[in-house]
Amino acid sequence: MKMLLRYKQKADYKFLRQLTAISCVVCLLVIAVGCERDIDQNFSVNEDLPIGLYLESRPNDFSLWIEALKETDLYNAFNVGGTYTAFVPDNDAMTAFMQEHGKSQVSDFDKEYLKEVVKYHTLNTKFMHTNFIEGYIPDTTFTGDKLITKYGDAGINSIYVNDEALIVEKDIEVINGVAHKIDKVLTVVTESLYEQIKKDETLTLFAEALEKTGWSDFLSEMDKNNLKFYTILGVSNDVFAANGVNSFQDLANKYSDIGNYKDAKDSLNMFVGYHILNGGLSYGDLSTFPTENKKRNVLTAVEGELATVSEENQEILFNDDEELNYKVELNTENMNNLAKNGVYHVIKQEMPVYTPKPTEIVWVLTEDNPEISGLPFYRDGLDNSSRSINEVDVERIKWKITPMTEGAGISYDQRFNMTKPGPNSPVTCEVNPSDFIRFYTAEKNGWIELRPPTIVKGKYKVYLGIINAPGRATFQTFVDGQKGPIYNHGWWAAGYQDKDLGTYTFGKTEEHVIKLSYIKGWIFQLHHIRFEPVE
């Protein structure tokens, strides 16, 4: 029976998704009756059902969530194709949620609000529990929010979502994704970073500084259509006190030079703004490094000012400078605090504006571009695979060919045993198979434009980190519009080859553009771009 059912349902899937909800339910009844025994056992048929139908097959656990899905007209969406991750509160969690809101039944909720809640629990990428780290889940929910996972004291049996809901049953694989049962309805975080910090009683002085310098407005701005994420490194009252700062006035006396705190040129204003990093960087993001030396730069909200993030003795440090004997440590006891527009951590020292020395920067095309690292097949380990990303709009990688010929395209590729650096390349890929971006065209009218993130001003040698390919494209290279050497993509033995594009002096801390104009079209495979400081 079991065998038959599995076989049949696989075949029926396409047909199933075309059915209306009602016929789905009829269908479910047949299935549910047919394999009641199976569902009770460890090896259920859930992998052959879509999420909605599967949840409905377990009314004791999920009937209230199903009601919420139906109430908000999202039930059908859960039964069509996709690769969802659904955090599903069980009935106890839903009952508590209703009580908390003074509702006696699910239908008493405002429909729009309930819809937000359901969407907040659902992501468009499939994440098994093994994907959860100490930090952000690497995709946003259907409300555009980021969720955070955290580990308690019992390993995989103590994974919490948003520090409030425990995953009590994980990895329920269904045909259109995966469900994780949780013991509490997630509170939809709507508060801005500033509002969250204001609530943190260890950060009252820091909150006051944000307000008096006007950064509070910056952090409260939340454009619904273009939500920008930030990371705050908050300084606790204790840390300020240890530095002799007991009031805002002390802080102003210590840092302000022109006295107008809201002026972007005032050094107190800069001091405060320097504690805001661009982008949402949870602990998991802060502790991810592109290179072995475990150091990278991040942009702060103060224009042109960077901070370094590095790892030393298993700790995350900011602006670690051995010469100056100076570093800022992350307080892991108070980190990954969630807000609508980002995350805040607490640091163990004040963090005055610091100009990092030019340091080697390796921009890895795959892992350093969220549009690529968020792809469902990202690092799935399929050897020798090539997946088209023609449709993916990557902010920092542009590619244009005229005319666009058949077969031409840009793809995400993986290949085994390419992890060792080849000639001239110090870069080691952490994953095997290693991944890279492949550009292919037979045409010669076109270009590739690459825009690595901001680097500190200074003199650098610039390298293209390429992967060997059977066939070669030829380019005229440009760095910030300055003509570089002609580059001929050749065939090397193995590993990466770092191709020297010349030495450039960047007068400002800003972003740079590397442009490759085709002289001859063919295959071009790029892993990274590397900036090596020159003394």
Add this chain to the structure above:
Amino acid sequence: MKIKTIIYVALMGVTMAMTTGCNEWLDVLPEDKILKDEFWESKEDVEGMLAAAYNATREGVHAMIVHGEVRGPVLKAVGNDGDARKIDEFDILPSNKWTKWSNYYKAIGYANTVYKMAPTAEANDPIFYEGELKAYQSEALFLRALNYFYLVRTWGDVPLITEPYETDAQEFTMAKSTQEEVLNQIVADLNQAVSTAKLSYDKLEYVKGRATQWSIKALLADVYLWMDNYQKAEEVATDVIKNGPAFLTPPEGWFSIFYPGNSVEGIFELQFSTKYNQKGDLYSWFYQSPLFRVSLMFDTEEEPVYDDLEDARRYGSVYFGEVYKYWGSAPFTLEPVEVFKRSDYERDANWSIYRISDMYLILAEALTEQQKFGEAVDILEELRAARGIESSVSVSMDKVSLEDFILQERTREFVGEGKEWFDLLRIAKRNNYERKDMLMSAVLINASAKDLPVMKSKLTDPNSYYLPIHIDELKNNDKLIQNPYYEDVTKI
């Protein structure tokens, strides 16, 4: 007779093809013919099946490395074996291929068959004497015990099977026994085996590669130590050291343990030999296309592993991240840097299960646990002197410091030999995981900041120190219940 011949070819000859093809323990059952009385006509039939049991144990070497060492801090799983890397990183799901235990149960299956059917052959074969029968049965019991010992150290509670499978088609299901029950069976088997086992054989490969009274005792000492029966561990290890045929070599002879192997120190080694078409893969796994490496930070100036420059082991254990024991032919030199690689015909290193230094270190640990610190240090110094270290052991005379010292000494002695994780677990688990923190900090030392919180969380639950049961086994045997900590991840 024809069927018998075919089975013989499969068992006696290169059983590789047969054994690597099947994964589930149900698949590995000997054909039902084997259990018919008429199969068992002579001594040779018993020897054939016994050879299959040894062969199956040899097939387990890869698993012994993954299960016994990669979770420890020194040896790392690298290369294309993603599942081994995940074991190393404690990212372990019941679908991981290294959570399969079939290699151990396969050997146990053969051993059970030998034990049960050998008397039939003895009855049918006029020149098969009882003494020989008992000796064969001792070997079977030894192999069964050895494989069970790997099973309990890796999974904790496991099904205890002591009877041969009746037929292939039989619906086989069996619940787990507790680790304690299995350990008691192991002890009973070994105590029974020791009295009837041979003391020696006429060929060196047999002396070191088949069960003797001494290899049985060596295993027994290790099992007693695992069971926290320190007095017995002391007694048995002392017996092997005092009365057994193996002894410590002088420092110059240390590398002979690995090359050519079967040295005076050897007690039980799984035999590999190019000559007999049993080449083994240690050369490949540790050198050619490495699946196992040691961190380059092993034994650096800042953090020396070898606390004494005169330590002979320093020049023959690890060469720039590679375990040299399996590919060198003499200790390497540092100035000038020179390595001595084995020739193509010599890439067949044995896998050492027990040698005399095991007995010294088991004894030192058993003495430590009984608060006999002075005696423990004496034993350690005796071993270290044989490794070229003249200076005395400087360590505070308390249990924790000595345990730590013994762990370090074990790493110096056994790196790359499939033991470090089991050593950490054995010491950490005593008195209800009294030294869990020691295990955690040892394992976490290599973790990146990113993995640290997750790994720490996982290691907080000691149930995570044992592997889950593979999902296929759970599917095939509905009496099996997933190990604690992993119950939930099996629901798929």
